[in-house]
Amino acid sequence: MRLLFVADGHSPIALSWIQYFIDRGDEVFLASTYPAAIHFPERHYLHVPVAFGGAAGAARRSLGRQRARALASAGRHWLGTLTIPFVARRLRRFVERAEPDLVHAMRVPFEGMLAAAAVRKQPLAISIWGNDFTLHAVSSPLMRRRTRQAMKKATALHADCRRDVRLAEEWGLRPALPSIVVPGNGGVRTDIFNMQGGLARDPVVLNPRGSRVYVRNDTFFRAIPLILARRPEARFICASMAGDSQAGALIRQLSIGHAVELLDPVPQSEMAAIYRRAQVLVSPSTHDGTPNTLLEGMACGCFPVAGDLESVREWITHGHNGLLIDPTSPESLAEAVLIALDREDLRREAAGLNSSLVSTRAEFSQCMARVCEFYQGVARS
Numbered sequence: 001m002r003l004l005f006v007a008d009g010h011s012p013i014a015l016s017w018i019q020y021f022i023d024r025g026d027e028v029f030l031a032s033t034y035p036a037a038i039h040f041p042e043r044h045y046l047h048v049p050v051a052f053g054g055a056a057g058a059a060r061r062s063l064g065r066q067r068a069r070a071l072a073s074a075g076r077h078w079l080g081t082l083t084i085p086f087v088a089r090r091l092r093r094f095v096e097r098a099e100p101d102l103v104h105a106m107r108v109p110f111e112g113m114l115a116a117a118a119v120r121k122q123p124l125a126i127s128i129w130g131n132d133f134t135l136h137a138v139s140s141p142l143m144r145r146r147t148r149q150a151m152k153k154a155t156a157l158h159a160d161c162r163r164d165v166r167l168a169e170e171w172g173l174r175p176a177l178p179s180i181v182v183p184g185n186g187g188v189r190t191d192i193f194n195m196q197g198g199l200a201r202d203p204v205v206l207n208p209r210g211s212r213v214y215v216r217n218d219t220f221f222r223a224i225p226l227i228l229a230r231r232p233e234a235r236f237i238c239a240s241m242a243g244d245s246q247a248g249a250l251i252r253q254l255s256i257g258h259a260v261e262l263l264d265p266v267p268q269s270e271m272a273a274i275y276r277r278a279q280v281l282v283s284p285s286t287h288d289g290t291p292n293t294l295l296e297g298m299a300c301g302c303f304p305v306a307g308d309l310e311s312v313r314e315w316i317t318h319g320h321n322g323l324l325i326d327p328t329s330p331e332s333l334a335e336a337v338l339i340a341l342d343r344e345d346l347r348r349e350a351a352g353l354n355s356s357l358v359s360t361r362a363e364f365s366q367c368m369a370r371v372c373e374f375y376q377g378v379a380r381s
Contacts, residue, residue, distance in 0.1 A: 001375060004029040004100035004122075006048070006091070006115045007107070009036030012268070013129075013185040013292065014106045020186060020368050029098045031091050033111055046094045050087040051080025051110040077139040080110055081146050088117035095119055101379040104158075105150075108132040113146040116153035123378045125156040128164040129184055130289030130311065131214055133171060148172045156378040158371075160184040160290040161311040178381070180374045185292045187364035192272045193299040199279070199351055203234040203341050206278035206302060208271075208293040209285065210240035211247070216284040216307075216327045221250040221260075226334035228259060231341055237278065239293075240265045275300035279347060280340045284327040288312060295362050298322075298354035303347045305336045321353040 003021055007014035009032030019038070022028050030036060031046045033053040052075070091114060095103060104125045105115035112126040137147040151172035157179040159165050165179050205227070209215040217238075227234050241247045241262040251257050266274070275281070281302035283294050289311045298304055298315075306312045307327035316322035323336040340347060 001102065001379060002027045002029070002098065002100045003375070004031065004095060004098050004103045006031045006033070006103065006105040006111045008032065008034050008053075008111070009038070010034040011106075016185045017104075017106065017368075017371075024372075029094070029100060031094055033114070044098075046090065048087050048091050048094075048114060050083050050114045051076045052083065053110075076110075077136065077143055081113065081140075081142040084110065084114055084117050084146065088114055091115070091118035092120070095122060102375055104375075108147055108150055109136045109143065110146075112150040112154070116146075116150040119153070123155045123381065124153060125158060125375075125378055126150060126154045127184070128157065128159040128168060128289065130160065130164075130291065131287035133164060133167040135214055135287040137171065155381070156180075156374070158182070158374075161314050163311045163314070164289055178374065178378055180370060182367040182370060183290055183292060183295060183362050186371065187367035188292075188295050188299050188358050188362045189268075189364045190299055190359060192269055193275065193296045193358075194272075195276070195299075195301040195351065195355060197276060199301045199348065200277055202277070202279070203231055204237060204278045205234060205280045205282060205337055205341075206237045206239070206275065206297065207241075207282050207284075208239040208275070208297060209283055209291070210265075211244045212285075214285055214287040216286060217241075217247060218250060219284045219327055219330050219333055220282055221247065221254060221256070222330035223334035223337065224256045224259065225254055226330060227337050227341075228256065230338055234259065234341065236260045237274065238262050239271070239274065271296070272300060275302055278302050280305060280337055282333065282337065283307060283312075284325070284333055285309070286327050290315060295358055299358040299362075301351040301355070303340045303350050304354070305333065305340060315357065321350040321357070 003026055005018055009030055029044045030040050031048045033050050103119050103122050105112040106127045107129045148171055151168055157168050159181050160183050162181055169175050207220050236259055242264045251260055275297045281297035281304050283291055283306040285307045288309050304322035308324035318324045325332040325336045
């Protein structure tokens, strides 16, 4: 197939898909909203810095992560859509030269919005990432309008949870169009993420979500003193939070530095070893689809404690293979973590259930084989 992706070429999630089809031997084109992290032949690559994507890296370096996130949330949601018509003209010419069998926009803001404005005759698949509808689409009148336009223009849909297929139809997707539900990163690579060596022996709690505006890390840090009051030996690992000013301030304020380890971003292969150190994984998010880190941790035997969201309930049955909590309540999170730390029988039973669940519904090679069939069907339609 000739495939053209409109994606963030710096995102490991997008690159997981793109590399799969390159390795499969398909002819792949990339229109990247950020400078791509992998090399593409010049005729197969176009940088499309919609919504100020070209300036994002510089902003992160000069402003720091906290201020850069605040700028992105406000500025891009209100002003980013105004850049779409200008960038769409460049993308349209690129699509016309490439003549792909299928265009796949991986995320609604702003890749799906851009593709909807640029693509004229090719089939257009759009991916929904976890909070595209629940957080981004409702953030401004222009975001609402562009989200609705993207869904009306799409000829196929990929989502990482069934909830978003339903929401897509509410936003204008025609119900009869083909759709597929697989994890956002294409699935869990169970050769990397597994329970090698057995379950963790020490009371370690992992927060793998990093610094995101929709993850209540303040809830997580404020729960730690409550957990330490009953389990003073517990330790807490925070992925991709080294140097985060908000995390550092809360750790100092709560006097929990002796129990908390903030990590730099690490390669995927190293992340698997970090999951295997933890008995419990926490995901205190207020907006989500299916978090990739949640599935990876479940595959490694971590007991999941997650925000009680409709999308997460597609994977976790409360009290059975995980615990669901109010992500705004430190007390709720702390109580769930303490139950998980105290109940080895619950952790062990959940580990078996979750390993089977991931293997059945989220294994990478099986999911991507389904995606190939999905693409072929969409391209023929």
